Amino acid sequence: MKEKLLVVEDEEKIARVLQLELEYEGYDVAIVHDGMEAWLNIQENDYHLFILDGMLPGLSGIELLRRIRREHKQAPVLMLTARDATVDKVTGLDQGADDYVTKPFDMEELLARIRVLLRRGGGSQSQGEETLSFADVEVNLxxxxxxxxxxxxxxxxxxxxxxxxxxxxxxxxxxxxxxxDRVWGFDYAGETNVVDVYVRYLRQKLDKPFDSTYVQTVRGVGYVLKDEAE
Known part of the structure; x- marks a missing residue:
């Protein structure tokens, strides 16, 4: 079965190019040019991945992203933005976007990022109640x-x-x-501080409300998950 993608892009030429390229790659692609129209479409259909332009009529890409996540839709979201400002990227990621591409983008890079996101968990989910556990942390995959x-x-x-x-x-x-490489799926050359930012976010939710800290900093190297009581 083909993976279903929704492209929300108000520039019709860009939307058409995306549709042709994605369909050539074997995806089932729906195109919408307006944010509110896209929201109505999303409520009635299931998709494996969303591609959202940041600036849209009706609803902005960020507001559309908020609504998608508020409805607990877990399909990956790839944001398109014409602005190369860090604040725009961080805002999208913080609201639940999985990746972003700045216009003008290279089509091969975009296709590669889509493949990474679909492999990471947006495509077909495995059957059963698979779980990961560490100490008192449990994840239902x-x-x-x-x-x-x-x-x-x-x-x-x-x-x-x-x-x-x-x-x-x-x-x-x-x-x-x-x-x-493993979580973001591509190289943020010169921007490794994004890892520190998201580790801090994770600690606020995973560790701060509890008695023990699991995500430990290894100075000058990176991070390790371990139980400090052991």
Whole structure:
């Protein structure tokens, strides 16, 4: 079965190029040019991945992203932005976007990022109640639901992916470069501080409300998930 993608882009020429390229790659593609029209479409249809322009009529891309995440739709979201400001990227990521591409973009790079996002968990989910656990932290992978001491953690998609990678490698010191490559899926050359930002976000939810800290800093190297009581 083809993976279904929704492209929300108000520039019709760009939208048409995206549609042709994505369909050539074998995806089932729907195109919408207005944010509000896209929101109505999303409520009636399921998609494996969303591609949202940041500036849209009707609803902005960021507001559309907020609504998608508010409805607990876990399909990956790739943001398109004409602005190369860090604040715009961070805002999108903080609201639940999984990745972003700045216009004008290279089509091969865009296609590669889409493949990474779909592999990471937006495509087909495995059957069953697969879980990961570490100390009192448990993650239900099919549901993308994380808990600590039985309390649900309200994580953004990026925070969730970061937690998963740390839990897959407990007691292993992971460098910022490793985390960028495995969690973000591509190289943020010169911007490794994004890892520090999201580790801080994760700690606020995973560690701060509880008695023990699991995400430890290894100065000059990176981070490690370990139980400080052990």
């Amino acid at each position: 099919p549901r993308r639901e994380a808990k600590r001491a039985g309390e649900k953690l309200d994580l953004t998609p990026r925070e969730y992916d970061l937690l998963i990678y740390l839990m897959e490698h407990p007691y292993h010191v992971l460098s910022r470069e490793q985390l960028l």
